[in-house]
Amino acid sequence: MTEHKLEVNRIRKQFGEKEILSDISFYVDEGELVTLLGPSGCGKSTIMNILTGILEADAGGIRVEGKVGYMQQKDLLLPWKTCMENVILPDLLAGTAKAEAENRAAPFFTKFQLEGYERRYPNEMSGGMRQRASLLRTFLSSGDVLLLDEPFGAVDSITRGSLQQWLIGVSRELGLTILLITHDIEEAILLSDRILVLSDKPSRIRDEVMLTPAFGDGKKEARQFDPVFLELKKRILEDLK
Amino acid sequence: MRKEKNSFIYPLITILAAVIVWEIVVRVFKIPSYILPGPLQVLQAFRGDFSLIMHHAGATLWEGAVGIGISVGLSVLIAVWMDRFPLVKKTVYPLLVISQTVPVMAIAPLLIIWFGFGIAPKIILVVVMCFFPITVNLTDGFSQVDRDCLNMFRVWKATEGQIYRHLKFPCALPYFFSGLRISVTWMLVAAILSEWLGGDRGIGVYMLRAKQTYALDKVFAAVIFVVLMSLALIGILNLIRRKVIYWNGTI
Numbered sequence: 001m002t003e004h005k006l007e008v009n010r011i012r013k014q015f016g017e018k019e020i021l022s023d024i025s026f027y028v029d030e031g032e033l034v035t036l037l038g039p040s041g042c043g044k045s046t047i048m049n050i051l052t053g054i055l056e057a058d059a060g061g062i063r064v065e066g067k068v069g070y071m072q073q074k075d076l077l078l079p080w081k082t083c084m085e086n087v088i089l090p091d092l093l094a095g096t097a098k099a100e101a102e103n104r105a106a107p108f109f110t111k112f113q114l115e116g117y118e119r120r121y122p123n124e125m126s127g128g129m130r131q132r133a134s135l136l137r138t139f140l141s142s143g144d145v146l147l148l149d150e151p152f153g154a155v156d157s158i159t160r161g162s163l164q165q166w167l168i169g170v171s172r173e174l175g176l177t178i179l180l181i182t183h184d185i186e187e188a189i190l191l192s193d194r195i196l197v198l199s200d201k202p203s204r205i206r207d208e209v210m211l212t213p214a215f216g217d218g219k220k221e222a223r224q225f226d227p228v229f230l231e232l233k234k235r236i237l238e239d240l241k
Numbered sequence: 242m243r244k245e246k247n248s249f250i251y252p253l254i255t256i257l258a259a260v261i262v263w264e265i266v267v268r269v270f271k272i273p274s275y276i277l278p279g280p281l282q283v284l285q286a287f288r289g290d291f292s293l294i295m296h297h298a299g300a301t302l303w304e305g306a307v308g309i310g311i312s313v314g315l316s317v318l319i320a321v322w323m324d325r326f327p328l329v330k331k332t333v334y335p336l337l338v339i340s341q342t343v344p345v346m347a348i349a350p351l352l353i354i355w356f357g358f359g360i361a362p363k364i365i366l367v368v369v370m371c372f373f374p375i376t377v378n379l380t381d382g383f384s385q386v387d388r389d390c391l392n393m394f395r396v397w398k399a400t401e402g403q404i405y406r407h408l409k410f411p412c413a414l415p416y417f418f419s420g421l422r423i424s425v426t427w428m429l430v431a432a433i434l435s436e437w438l439g440g441d442r443g444i445g446v447y448m449l450r451a452k453q454t455y456a457l458d459k460v461f462a463a464v465i466f467v468v469l470m471s472l473a474l475i476g477i478l479n480l481i482r483r484k485v486i487y488w489n490g491t492i
């Protein structure tokens with residue numbers, strides 16, 4: 001058996017008296033996109049905060065291979081830095097020279113549909129662009145594991161649709177390993193290889209939905225028109241009851 | 242911007258009207274100039290003493306500038322110190338607040354007794370009055386920094402220095418300038434008060450000498466000049482603020 005890229009082993013977390021996570025275990029393999037789906041407040045962000053070391057679990061263990069990139073619920077772009085300065089910031093903090101960091105980032109501006117905006121400030125960018133800039137920063141700061149906390153939660157539904165299509169393409173092309181959080185069932189079915197359905201707090205993993213076998217070899221872009229889509233949606237809705 | 246310009250007009254008209262009424266009252270009631278000189282007479286006094294007033298104003302501005310410079314440095318040190326160590330903040334912050342209830346009128350003469358009639362007691366008084374607003378605003382600015390953003394920097398393994406440089410200082414700049422604006426208006430008041438109590442150069446000295454010879458027109462000329470200087474300083478500060486805070490929006 002090969003090593004998992006990321007592994008969570010029986011973690012628990014309590015805030016004061018309130019138990020939020022009770023016995024959560026899962027893994028993510030190389031090149032996979034795994035989604036954590038669950039009701040608001042069930043502790044999804046808490047799991048990612050534990051994975052990145054912002055919080056510590058009360059019990060259990062985590063193992064992450066290589067450097068992870070973390071994108072939080074807000075885009076957290078710094079308004080006093082240009083798009084380029086924002087995306088190379090993690091590299092600069094790690095001691096890379098500015099010119100070198102810019103050279104490394106430059107080729108990705110096209111792929112992330114940000115070309116021409118290198119010297120613009122965040123307030124001059126649309127919501128979708130800001131999300132892609134934040135994603136690019138996350139990507140550049142990671143080895144190849146990305147933790148994305150509701151990356152498209154703050155944008156309108158039309159923009160969200162195109163961002164989802166774009167993410168499918170980019171992650172396939174760059175071979176990204178992604179752990180994604182959402183509370184949008186359709187987004188989860190569209191993007192994921194596997195969905196982990198969480199219960200309300202104290203949360204545990206209710207169900208694991210394998211999507212690749214369910215949809216066959218077809219491209220993810222075509223999933224929304226497949227009859228299986230509705231069946232899966234129904235199953236997940238049942239899980240969340 | 243437009244709104245700001247328009248709002249200048251109302252106080253300006255009011256002041257103009259007051260000046261006209263002032264001149265009329267002085268003329269109609271034939272008030273002697275050792276009690277209340279009219280605006281035109283004040284203007285003449287200003288013209289006659291122009292180079293002398295400039296000479297004294299230069300000294301006052303210099304004391305103020307040095308004092309503000311020291312205040313800014315001191316404020317940054319104290320604010321960062323309090324931000325780094327919560328215990329320090331809990332201890333020092335209340336002390337700073339209490340220190341502000343000490344009447345300045347009472348310390349000013351003491352400073353002269355301790356430090357003589359030179360420039361030192363003037364600069365110290367400016368610092369005493371001016372460092373507080375900057376320190377408090379800067380401290381508030383640091384505590385307003387977005388939690389999630391701070392966590393992000395920790396995930397990126399940024400050093401404390403990097404966090405201040407890339408996140409906390411830019412975040413706190415608007416607060417810093419609010420504090421600085423208050424300090425700049427107090428800076429001349431502090432310097433003049435100190436000069437008034439003893440010294441041989443400065444607008445305060447000029448005013449004191451004019452008052453002692455009952456040349457109230459000169460006193461008024463000096464007072465009005467100080468007001469104009471304060472306004473000019475605030476104007477310059479606003480320009481600098483606009484240059485320094487070049488961005489829009491928040492995190």
Ligand SMILES: Nc1ncnc2c1ncn2[C@@H]1O[C@H](COP(=O)(O)OP(=O)(O)OP(=O)(O)O)[C@@H](O)[C@H]1O
Pocket residue numbers: 015020039040041042043044045046047183
């Ligand atoms: N630092 C903290 N201290 C105390 N309680 C916390 C803390 N962080 C989160 N919580 C609580 O833990 C629960 C889970 O929070 P979390 O942010 O992980 O939820 P979430 O699943 O990401 O929700 P959402 O979908 O709304 O983002 C919430 O009830 C929240 O109030």
Ligand SMILES: [Mg+2]
Pocket residue numbers: 044045046073149
């Ligand atoms: Mg969350």
